[in-house]
Amino acid sequence: MKKYRAVIHLTEMERANLALNNVANLLNDLGEEETEVEVVANSEGVRALSKAGPFVERIGELARRGTRFVVCARSLAALGMKEEEFVEEVEVVPTGTGELVKRETEGWAYVRP
Amino acid sequence: MKKYRAVIHLTEMERANLALNNVANLLNDLGEEETEVEVVANSEGVRALSKAGPFVERIGELARRGTRFVVCARSLAALGMKEEEFVEEVEVVPTGTGELVKRETEGWAYVRP
Amino acid sequence: MKKYRAVIHLTEMERANLALNNVANLLNDLGEEETEVEVVANSEGVRALSKAGPFVERIGELARRGTRFVVCARSLAALGMKEEEFVEEVEVVPTGTGELVKRETEGWAYVRP
Numbered sequence: 001m002k003k004y005r006a007v008i009h010l011t012e013m014e015r016a017n018l019a020l021n022n023v024a025n026l027l028n029d030l031g032e033e034e035t036e037v038e039v040v041a042n043s044e045g046v047r048a049l050s051k052a053g054p055f056v057e058r059i060g061e062l063a064r065r066g067t068r069f070v071v072c073a074r075s076l077a078a079l080g081m082k083e084e085e086f087v088e089e090v091e092v093v094p095t096g097t098g099e100l101v102k103r104e105t106e107g108w109a110y111v112r113p
Numbered sequence: 114m115k116k117y118r119a120v121i122h123l124t125e126m127e128r129a130n131l132a133l134n135n136v137a138n139l140l141n142d143l144g145e146e147e148t149e150v151e152v153v154a155n156s157e158g159v160r161a162l163s164k165a166g167p168f169v170e171r172i173g174e175l176a177r178r179g180t181r182f183v184v185c186a187r188s189l190a191a192l193g194m195k196e197e198e199f200v201e202e203v204e205v206v207p208t209g210t211g212e213l214v215k216r217e218t219e220g221w222a223y224v225r226p
Numbered sequence: 227m228k229k230y231r232a233v234i235h236l237t238e239m240e241r242a243n244l245a246l247n248n249v250a251n252l253l254n255d256l257g258e259e260e261t262e263v264e265v266v267a268n269s270e271g272v273r274a275l276s277k278a279g280p281f282v283e284r285i286g287e288l289a290r291r292g293t294r295f296v297v298c299a300r301s302l303a304a305l306g307m308k309e310e311e312f313v314e315e316v317e318v319v320p321t322g323t324g325e326l327v328k329r330e331t332e333g334w335a336y337v338r339p
Contacts, residue, residue, distance in 0.1 A: 104222030217335030
């Protein structure tokens with residue numbers, strides 16, 4: 001288990017750029033050997049992880065540094081989006097809120113950019 | 114003590130619909146026998162729990178599933194609102210921030226929709 | 227170690243007034259002998275802690291009650307701001323997100339006004 005573990009809650013498309021900056025800063029500041037990060041996107045925030053979005057390269061780069069990206073299946077259904085529309089590093093979880101609560105219950109820190 | 118405990122911070126009226134969706138998703142995903150949820154409303158977010166608001170039925174339904182709803186007394190005073198204006202399931206706490214910090218100190222997860 | 231410890235995440239200038247109200251409410255509600263508070267500002271939120279901003283007096287007052295105020299060095303660089311532009315009680319940390327994750331890992335509660 002790494003020393004630092006953090007979930008980053010991405011729930012507003014317009015805050016996605018900031019959220020990805022925050023992840024990179026976190027890995028640089030605390031050290032990626034010491035730090036495990038998971039980005040949990042729900043509601044409109046899931047759009048930021050789409051293949052059609054502007055962040056494909058940055059998501060790939062952060063994934064190569066060990067960051068996990070997940071999207072909420074309920075949000076996908078509500079927005080009429082399909083798993084294939086997302087960057088390949090992205091995984092689907094049953095609900096974003098459930099994922100956040102499970103991680104925090106395991107001791108992960110929560111940050112909402 | 115339930116396996117999962119979460120405070121949902123409702124501080125923006127325009128995010129209330131999402132917050133209530135998040136609560137329902139959480140109960141469905143993690144199971145309501147396993148999950149205790151408290152919605153803590155402060156600032157403009159308290160308006161969402163008013164009898165005059167659009168969420169009366171959904172609040173009642175979530176309360177019947179065990180969700181607790183609380184509003185910040187300081188926010189009520191600042192907005193000139195009275196306890197009687199809120200849905201009957203709603204309780205008043207001295208401050209929303211104090212309530213959140215107390216719950217988190219007890220180990221509850223925090224989610225800010 | 228105090229009974230309650232909380233980081234307040236200030237990341238939007240327009241929510242700074244609310245964030246400072248939340249800090250004062252928290253100290254009043256839980257008692258300042260029992261409560262340690264740190265305000266972590268990043269992104270546009272750092273502007274609220276500037277000497278040129280409208281909150282100089284309130285920051286000083288909360289600092290005298292024991293609240294720590296920190297700003298993210300990466301955000302300062304991105305905004306072209308210098309440490310001297312901030313209220314004297316403000317300290318610079320390498321990253322706001324790193325500071326939040328460190329504090330939460332130490333057991334501090336997180337609130338995002």
